[in-house]
Amino acid sequence: MCVNEESNGTAPAVQRPPPATPYHTVQDYISNVNSYKIIESTLREGEQFANSFFDTETKIRIAKALDSFGVDYIELTNPCSSEQSFQDCKAISSLGLKAKILTHVRCHMGDAKRAVEAGVDGVDLVIGTSSYLREYSHGKSMEMIQKTALEVISYLQSQNVEIRFSSEDSFRSDLVDILSLYKTVDRAGVHRVGIADTVGGATPRMTYDVVRTLRGVVSCDIECHFHDDTGCSVAGATHVDTSVLGIGERNGITPLGAFMARMVVTAPEYTKSKYNLKELKALETLVADAVEINIPFNNPVTGFCAFTHKAGIHAKAILANPSTYEILDPEIFGLSRYVSINSRITGWNAVRSRAEQLGLSMTDSQVKEVTAKIKQMADIRPLAIDDTDSILRSFHLELQQ
């Protein structure tokens, strides 16, 4: 016999209340998830996205929206990229935003001086340290990298700006080389060191291992920059680089929205009190329009199907308690859930709920009967919500006649 409705066991419901935080996590000694900071790079990494062309006005609108959302830092394109890049950097630095303004430059004295001229609050220095980049990009030895780094850092200190020093392609660099370099710049007094998975191939476990090792070597903050070539760009870290919708070079980096989804689960109080999560959708729409892309159907939080429930067994439980099949409450982001009943995999509990919404009163066995009709129809062709509503209404009408 085939059980077409959801099962009803005979045991009483379990009395033990669900735990306050749904996922049982054991925090380890390096865990810092309750005070992470966002370094928002839509206006730097995002400018490297294939489709990006941000004029000054658009850049300013995006910067203001990011500031209103509550990001800690806004990172801008190197002012040496073009004259307009310099002017835009200057314009955004003088807006008086709450977020600190950073620019991301090569570890050159020339770039550093231009960054200071542009009036930023901080400078993100970067240099390639992998054998690939040392051979095929800048051709410098580790000794030369260290010497230049110390000169540039000393200059920036004299100018009172915040300093981040990062290797590029950190995961394909010699571990001892980069630890030695980070130790040197940490002693020289930088505010943060950065780890970058520039080509997007690190796994979460590699990231954890490198960050844990580095934590024992430097006393400054640690920033992480992850690319999404292999779908692993969201990995729990402390200072994290994001961009809106993840736009950036190639497949981009950690998306702000996905990171917020992750952190609302991992550190709900800090995340909800610090960031204006209800602005996420508007912020994403602003950037998507600016770079002329569609928001992916499966975008975390704001994709059209993120809060849509369809299978009967899911719908039944969601209607009783949304926590059964939702780790994120859509309300937090100013959104709502949708329980679909227009398919052959629906169940009678979902149909009963829809009938109640429509004010059609039926017994459970009548609901089961009309559910069978809906499934039969859905086997034949795709149903829209008004199709199923019609089936419900005409069934209800027949009952009354």
Next chain:
Amino acid sequence: MCVNEESNGTAPAVQRPPPATPYHTVQDYISNVNSYKIIESTLREGEQFANSFFDTETKIRIAKALDSFGVDYIELTNPCSSEQSFQDCKAISSLGLKAKILTHVRCHMGDAKRAVEAGVDGVDLVIGTSSYLREYSHGKSMEMIQKTALEVISYLQSQNVEIRFSSEDSFRSDLVDILSLYKTVDRAGVHRVGIADTVGGATPRMTYDVVRTLRGVVSCDIECHFHDDTGCSVAGATHVDTSVLGIGERNGITPLGAFMARMVVTAPEYTKSKYNLKELKALETLVADAVEINIPFNNPVTGFCAFTHKAGIHAKAILANPSTYEILDPEIFGLSRYVSINSRITGWNAVRSRAEQLGLSMTDSQVKEVTAKIKQMADIRPLAIDDTDSILRSFHLELQQ
């Protein structure tokens, strides 16, 4: 002074060759990445996607394409969902595909019998074990769950089908409860036990911890099913559930393409020899058309920007050696890379390469001059490839006059 071109250090290029595998991984004792299997669930989980309506013909086309791609298992919707679901399950089971055909059913005798009638090779049993699901969905105690499981398993063994037993919402279930249940079903002789992050909130580290613990408790295979609500659906595991483009309930599960991108890096030989990676794009296009969605701009591997390089510093190195900024070789998937020069963040090495492609011979200082013109123009408005080609051609013409 502002350094507008990429730096040229004076040290000789580093002589040490890059390592054979770019990421240095230390495999641990439970690592099994060189013999993982794919349980492809587009025709089950994917049918729970908001937009899905697969008619029989479409299901058969998708099943054949998945089989040709080389997936190990194809999972189908519960034949109890509707009469057509049963017929489709029967039709696909009798196609004679290389992949094993599974169906995903509730841990009920009725469902199990219907699955066997449909002629599948294996049955994926699932039951909710979290306090949420036990209270709000089926209302069964752990003792009842265990008793029913053993009866259903014993029946399926008598029918000679492969058996997978999974808890639903495993990460919010009591760890001791599920370990005890898995130990019992392992002793009863199931082929696999499954861990499901049904609500999509587990982190990679939680997953690792649970799988490692379970590995010490059962001797059968271990399957993982990850939902993508918080952007963490790709986490290195052994038997992994995927769907094409990740379609499924809410935001879906591990996408087949993202998983392939990950595994081509982690286990290149096994992955390239086993799966027909050049069919990925056609397979994704088939499913995207069937459910009427666009392939996301940032889809791993096949998104339009996955292999586009834009920043000058990246383009220079990519032209010298693609491994500098690519963890995935697009060739493996039958795709090609694109180096964009139409922006203010381009560099003269990228422009020189484009000039060479166009057959326009110039000295380095002439290339730098025309690069400055391109950057100046790109500050004013978005440039298309033919715009920059025109700038190059007219500059070259002027040189010759």
